[in-house]
Amino acid sequence: MITKQKIRNFFEAGMIADALGVPVEFNQRDTYTVSTMQGYGTYNQPAGSWSDDSSLTLCLAETLAEKGDADACMTKFVDYLEHGSYTPSGKLFDIGNATREAIFNFEIKSTSAIEAGSRSPSANGNGALMRIAPLAFACLKCARPERQRQIREFTTITHGHIRSIIANDLYVECLRAMLLGMPLIEAMAEAWDVIEVAGYPQKELALFKNIHDTTFAITPRQNIRSSGYVIDSFEAAMWCALNEQTLRGVCLLAVNLGEDTDTIAQIAASLYAAGHLDEQAPPPWRYVLIHTRQEERIVETFAEKFCDE
Template sequence: MDSDRARGVLLGLACGDALGRPVEFSSSTEISAEHGRLDEMVGHGTWNQPAGTITDDTEQALCIARSLVDRGEFDPADVADQFVAWYDTGPFDIGGMTARSLRRLKSGAPWDEAGQQVWEQSREGQNAGNGSVMRCPPLAIPYANDRERLVEVSRQSSQITHADPRCTVGCALLNLTIAGLLDGAGNPLEDALAFLDGTAPAELAGALDPVARGESPGTLETSGYVVHTLQTALHDGLRADSVEDAVVTAVNRGGDTDTVGAVAGAVAGARFGASGLPDPWLAAIDETEELDSLAARLAEMA
């Protein structure tokens, strides 16, 4: 496996997350008014953190990557434990479904029941967030050559906190796409949809089909809804001319900037490699060295 592309998955995710963090919840108009075109790490803003600070997107991706390396395979119970340990540190940013699921895990619910219970008690409109797709890309590296297992572990990784099929299958589609990019596929999203052979929820497939065909959907949304996040991030990640362009384009759309940026960054990172990421971005992120090391270990597992 190309180590530069494997590193690009994790570092691209972190760069998109950190670039988007200070403008999360801002509109594209508000970002433009304050920053012009935001293309460098800035401090403060949303969450009032220093430049280069990652959020729950990368922090949970690190939980998954560390567990994979420590266990030598995907162990959902261990990943759930890592999430709970992270939750106990009091992160400044955490999604609602994730927090509710992790509280259930803390109280003794099994890894495959906590998220299911939260989902069943959440009404439509608040039951299919992007909190699992943002963290799942590390799985695409060690399981890139075993698509059946990649689908299984991707769905299970989502199930811990996000049990809606749009989320579980969304993780599988994203990771199949990233695995295809790591393997040099010409149209990895089309391949991913075909691999799932019509089992993707209709709303998710309907949003991604035009992206797979190279078409631009009419309006690209940047809400926290998983279908919006995947459609916009895959559009930007697969169509941009560079990983930097993908991340900057995604973040400057506004909305859920850290997560749309993180997913677009992971996709484009798999396309172009970590070598395409600006050095000042990587220098600003404290976790760059660990992400680099984990990516190399994950690539060896493949």
């Protein structure tokens, strides 16, 4: 049974992982070690500050709880970009290029939300992957055609290329299978079975072969790339979630890979947390995480709407 508390825990896991990575984002691997929540660094933010990953996730969560569509979600992204809404301090300090461009297309050029994301193969950063997780809860009881429709719609608002759509489809289906009780490896295999017959081009599907390979966990760390490219980030997050047995361990493994630390940690923590919804991060980390009234209200409303209680 998915309780309100389990949904709160899921959001908190992602936000804590994000906040752990923020001070060291873009740092090269093995030039630093993160072992607890710390402040400042890359963006000079206080400890417990979460980034665009969490801000945009909150926008989607609020949209889903309100039964909003792609346009409603984009309107919240505009509020994030222009007014610093959905941020821990009321001020935006981080946003990806593809997301910024899509918001610009929607707001200034009046492109419809589902057409706003670039279709270019070079616009396949992790910016849509990092915010899509709430859809796994919202689509838990939906039939596959409706799930696929929503995943595509809420992906293309910022990332319109088929690779980003497949990544989100695979990720959301995997999270959903875990919420239904499957362990990560089985959930990923189940998700792959669904994706494989969804009509995607074989050439694009082939790029995801590591992510659903059952032996991927034993890949040596030096072969794991931790860039912001969607495939690299997804692989790195999967590798972390497979190789640690606690939320703390998953977060630290991810944050210490270097480069796109916050996003990879957030995705890794989500992949882990979907199968361990009762587990919370260490109390000192939870204590330091910054909360806002807006964020607490969104998580609470979302939890109320999508719990089984």
